[in-house]
Amino acid sequence: MALSCIAVMGAKAEKNPYEGEIATWSGFRKGAASFTFDDGAPSHIADAAPLFEQYGYRATFYLVTNWNPDWSGFQDMADKGHEIGSHSKTHGQNMSGEEASSKGIIQSNIQQKYGCISVAYPNCNVPNTEAVLQNYIAGRICNGSWAGMADIMGKDGPSDWCKVPALMTGANGTISNTNDFTSKLQNAINSGGWVVFLTFGFIGKNNGNATYSPTDITAIAGALKWANENDDDIWVAPLRDVAMYCKERKAASFNVKSHSDESVVYELTHSIADNISEYDYPLSLRVLMPEGWADVKITQAEATLSYTIDAGWVYFDAVPNGGDIVLQNASLLALEQTNQDSNANCSKLFRDDHIFILRGDKTYTLQGQEVK
Ligand SMILES: [Zn+2]
Numbered sequence: 021m022a023l024s025c026i027a028v029m030g031a032k033a034e035k036n037p038y039e040g041e042i043a044t045w046s047g048f049r050k051g052a053a054s055f056t057f058d059d060g061a062p063s064h065i066a067d068a069a070p071l072f073e074q075y076g077y078r079a080t081f082y083l084v085t086n087w088n089p090d091w092s093g094f095q096d097m098a099d100k101g102h103e104i105g106s107h108s109k110t111h112g113q114n115m116s117g118e119e120a121s122s123k124g125i126i127q128s129n130i131q132q133k134y135g136c137i138s139v140a141y142p143n144c145n146v147p148n149t150e151a152v153l154q155n156y157i158a159g160r161i162c163n164g165s166w167a168g169m170a171d172i173m174g175k176d177g178p179s180d181w182c183k184v185p186a187l188m189t190g191a192n193g194t195i196s197n198t199n200d201f202t203s204k205l206q207n208a209i210n211s212g213g214w215v216v217f218l219t220f221g222f223i224g225k226n227n228g229n230a231t232y233s234p235t236d237i238t239a240i241a242g243a244l245k246w247a248n249e250n251d252d253d254i255w256v257a258p259l260r261d262v263a264m265y266c267k268e269r270k271a272a273s274f275n276v277k278s279h280s281d282e283s284v285v286y287e288l289t290h291s292i293a294d295n296i297s298e299y300d301y302p303l304s305l306r307v308l309m310p311e312g313w314a315d316v317k318i319t320q321a322e323a324t325l326s327y328t329i330d331a332g333w334v335y336f337d338a339v340p341n342g343g344d345i346v347l348q349n350a351s352l353l354a355l356e357q358t359n360q361d362s363n364a365n366c367s368k369l370f371r372d373d374h375i376f377i378l379r380g381d382k383t384y385t386l387q388g389q390e391v392k
Pocket residue numbers: 058059107111142143
């Protein structure tokens with residue numbers, strides 16, 4: 021197909037004073053990493069989960085529902101934010117048509133915020149992708165089964181959400197020691213991408229059915245320690261979280277609805293609809309601090325959001341389709357509060373599109389500076 025037209029960009033537009041950006045990855049980190057564990061081993065509960073929690077991280081655990089997993093142990097993990105996903109009902113080839121039934125069984129046994137919305141295929145065989153996409157936002161494979169598939173995804177995730185590639189760890193995989201892990205984490209940081217690891221059981225631990233390709237858990241411990249030391253750069257989160265974030269970020273629009281000296285109203289929306297998820301994972305955002313403002317208060321749907329200010333930008337997380345995001349001039353709010361507290365005679369003066377505060381016989385700017 022020939023190009024019928026080439027769009028020519030105009031001169032660079034003047035900088036929008038209310039400019040906003042959505043971060044590529046949560047917290048404006050440079051890369052993302054997800055650790056996934058297959059086959060529902062007792063060691064996942066006893067050894068893996070506490071290790072991740074020690075560093076404040078969460079992982080993804082894929083259960084075979086007919087293999088009698090310790091539901092209460094995995095429920096405790098889900099309560100702490102780990103993801104519990106499906107690894108089929110019977111571990112048969114091509115899931116044996118168990119896309120929906122295994123999801124249903126997990127959802128009846130495990131309560132978790134987003135439900136059971138990702139799947140890892142048994143034996144790394146991609147099953148009926150239509151059935152996968154009717155039940156899950158993402159399906160995980162192994163890189164070894166797809167010739168030419170990249171180890172590490174780019175910022176847009178996989179080319180096919182039914183084929184999220186993962187690097188297998190342990191005796192039969194390509195990742196054995198801490199350096200193997202950290203070199204991939206560093207690659208994800210350098211490329212702005214997303215790396216997924218696939219682990220079964222651990223050397224010398226109680227692995228139940230997860231006997232394939234045992235991994236040295238101290239290698240993972242070293243990887244998490246490294247990630248923690250590089251937490252400004254690498255986002256470690258369950259596959260579900262990164263998949264939601266990635267899809268939302270790609271589909272989202274972030275715009276200014278209105279602005280005044282008192283407040284700026286932004287809207288963050290997307291129109292993804294797949295009947296599986298509302299895609300309401302918080303996105304990391306930054307907006308320019310409006311000129312002349314010293315501090316802000318940020319709310320979304322009446323809830324106050326936490327934020328940081330750095331180099332003229334205000335950083336915060338907000339939920340797409342979660343209501344208007346309102347940035348208020350905190351100096352003005354504080355001044356109004358002071359006036360209310362002191363019952364002073366106070367009113368606002370609008371002049372030249374600016375607001376000043378009249379208090380007694382004096383006039384103040386929104387920053388509380390007296391205007392002579
Ligand atoms: Zn398996």
